[in-house]
Amino acid sequence: MHTFLCRGSDRIGNSKMTSSSGRIDVHFHPLPQFYQDAVIAGGRGPTVSTGFPAWTPELALELMDQNGIASAILSISQPGVHFGDNTKARNLSRQCNEFMAKMIGDWPGRFGAFTALPLPDIEGALAEIDYAMNTLKLDGIGVLASYGEKFLGDPLFDPVLALLNQREAVVFVHPNYHPSSRALTLPWPGFAMEFTFDTTRAAVNLMFTGALQRFPGIRFILAHAGGTLPYLAWRLSAAPFIDPRSIKLSPEQVLASLRHFWYDTALAAGRQTFGTLNQVADSGRILFGSDWPYAPKAVTQASVKALNEPGFLGTEQRNAIDRGNVLKLFPRFAG
Secondary structure, three states, rough: OOOEEEOOOOEEEOEHHHHHHHHOEEEEEOHHHHHHHHHHHHHHOOOOOOOOOOHHHHHHHHHHHHEEEEEEEEEOOOOOOOOOHHHHHHHHHHHHHHHHHHHHHHHHOOOOEEOOOOOOOOOHHHHHHHHHHHOOOOEEEEEEEEOOOOEEHHHHHHHHHHHHHOOOOOOEEOOOOOOOHOOOOOOOOOOHHHOOOOOHHHHHHHHOHHHHHHOOOOOEEEEHOOOOOOOHHHHHHHHHOOOOOOOOHHHHHHHHHHHHHHEEEOOOOOOOHHHHHHHHHOOOEOOOOOOOOOHHHHHHHHHHHHHHHOOOOOOHHHHHHHHHHHHHOOHHHHO
16 A cells, blocks of 8 residues: 655645644654665674665654654764764765755654764864754754764863854764674674663763763753663762762762753663653653664554553653653754
């Protein structure tokens, strides 16, 4: 059965999802063919053994309508755009950003975008921030939790964070596949466990290096409910007592730092994760995320179902996660 999709419209087939209602998904990935080709040419493969998932804008809109997603904010996933050559990385990031800007223009209200940066090329990243925010008018910035051996919070990235702090940017932090994780002999794919550790390490590094305090204007969204960060919250708050020479924050400052972050629900929608997330995160900073298409349709459907399970979340919190909290960061999606 074929469906008819019209650009510039919110209508697919006989269904209609308006930008003034429905979920706003902050964790949604485009996979245009030119990007897949660049990843393979750069010596990096897809995250899963089955290869890159099927992706087109039409498939994206179909998935969105089937799951009550009014708008989705696009971001380039792991492994990013830098595969060893600064010039190629700058060109690929520009191509990705212009592609996402075109999707925003072609389907008004349905898409937003986090700028892809050619990190760890600092000079290239600073230039791309200016272009994407001033010319393309993208919604925020997308970064990976680590680049090579270095995590966010390392002084290498301070010039980028300083500019983003000046602009009070929203910064979406997605895990990378760290070299230490790649070296493990475990046979299980990186997304199952290793990605969560990458995000956790970056968030802790941002906290313990003082980067959150130096750049307080940045609104950081952590993918996948912050990885293992919520579960480790009490342990992290105890760390200053154990090693006060290395960790200069007080326990209270550690917990306050955890509440500074925003967290998405991608692959983290169930009672198990929320048992800790609700204790650690500011309730007004939990956002809906699907991780489509890497998390396939069935997983997106299961995520939506889990968040709507009777007796799990109250109506007010569920509505805030679906839409209300996101509008604090991106009021343009209010319709």
